[in-house]
Amino acid sequence: TQLLEQSPQFLSIQEGENLTVYCNSSSVFSSLQWYRQEPGEGPVLLVTVVTGGEVKKLKRLTFQFGDARKDSSLHITAAQPGDTGLYLCAGDRDDKIIFGKGTRLHILP
């Protein structure tokens, strides 16, 4: 079983639409990170959330850490083709970094 479940696995939407992707776990994490990975490249960190209930904004991206620190969401407003990529969440547990399998997002122009 995957410790961090991401949903949906795939999402294809039109430019300008809003979307939310989720990262869920039955375990508590001291922090969660979101990365974006483009084809042929390594993941790039977008944000780290540490406090339960924390909300962080990065331009059109809004990240939320659940109150119980077991889940997180990423909301994108007015999606653009440049947002296309694989979005990964990752948590630190017992000094091991656990990644979800990711949400593959495709924004259609």
Added chain:
Amino acid sequence: DSGVTQTPKHLITATGQRVTLRCSPRSGDLSVYWYQQSLDQGLQFLIHYYNGEERAKGNILERFSAQQFPDLHSELNLSSLELGDSALYFCASSPGLAGTDTQYFGPGTRLTVL
């Protein structure tokens, strides 16, 4: 450019062979992490080194080993290769030990085992 370099970029080899993947962390970073990424398993944590010492092990097979040298570069050795070892192998570096540290990923080594 993350500042992390990995060589080689591509590697094609046969089953049963042994290969070595190399990673140079960002200047000043003491932590090096290795990951394996495949389509079905996603990004899997293999091992973490900090300042030359092993800190944590993930889903690393016994056929795989790694080390971090005094100059902080790291090598991942894969032996008795199987078809299922074909994957992208990433290393990442970070300044210290904190789980909240930013990990900077290299461009990866694509390993194909035939």
